[in-house]
Amino acid sequence: MSDSTIVSVEGLQKSFRNGQVTISLFNGLSFNVREGDFVAVTGSSGTGKTTLMNIIAGLDMPGKGSVKVFGKELSSLGSRHLAAMRAHSMGLLFQTFGLVNDLTVKENIELTLYLSGKKKAVRERYVHELLQFFGIQDKAQLTPPSLSFGEAKKVGMARALASEPEILLLDEPTGNLDPPSVNVLLPILRGLRHIYGKTIIMTTNSLRAATIANRQVHLERPTIRTA
Template structure:
């Protein structure tokens, strides 16, 4: 089910995935030979200590980083086969990304921030308006749509960021520490919202988190330590 109607979507398949970073000639392995699959409609919490490679794995699934070895297949597409341009187009269609620090554009209103990814679609202005208002309605910010980020609280900013992530009705929602910069109450609201997106709209969600409450909301917990998944 989609926030805009019925739909049947996809899985994440990761095979023998390795990722290393290089500092001069020194290879620093981050992920080692990971195998991982994610059924549609799943809500996964990816946990682990700092430096364990959680964000790197999320970036690889989002197609914003390239693996050193192995295969990442999302929504039936082998990301290694896509050029940078194709990957950008693919991300716009399939990925909704939520950042720890919200990353809203400060000179745009909540409405305009949510509309931003929709500018890449062929939707008309009135269709974009409908999508933006729906997304902001879902996150409970219909009355704040013409506020700038500086006029919103941290929790509200993160809700705008979630609205931006769901506005294009993506296949997969990826959240990198979405409650990491929030107070307890705001964090609970955000987790509740993610949980609702999963249960009510059947969105597939992967959350990178240190927060045990976030893990509790997820159906599945995955632990990543020293580049290995358990």
């Protein structure tokens, strides 16, 4: 594994058993993500995109195979170590955005900076920059419940970026958006790589969204067995 490899997945397989039915995901999937890569994980609904993101984020265990992040085998790390890795090195946007509903948009983004001990002036400057970058300056004083779905996604991404993570994990950032909103979001996603220089793993079931990535990893349909 070269030094610039941030995520390395080898021979991954994960099974879930629901009653009599066992569903096996990933079929021995292998891929690497290097520094500066923008990888699109594609596959239709139910192929395991969210599960893969959870595994890479250390929120779910790999079944068979190896998943290394920053050179460390995730199955060998305890939950505290995994939580620290997420907090310091990863920016996550999951399908439930996890915004704090009684804080404003500005405060939601600023929270991460506050927790990492950034000074007020630095926080103000960076939050202002992020609001501009995502085109949500006029939403700064609103709270999440009054945002549209697409706006909430942008706030979630701004917050993920605020912690200056080494890698961004974006689970379907363009999912459930109307075409005009997707049109607005695609250049923003490109900018995460070109302007902010982030390494990104993005899941999507949109072929159009996938084309903005520089590499694609395709998830096959799961195999299903009945006992």
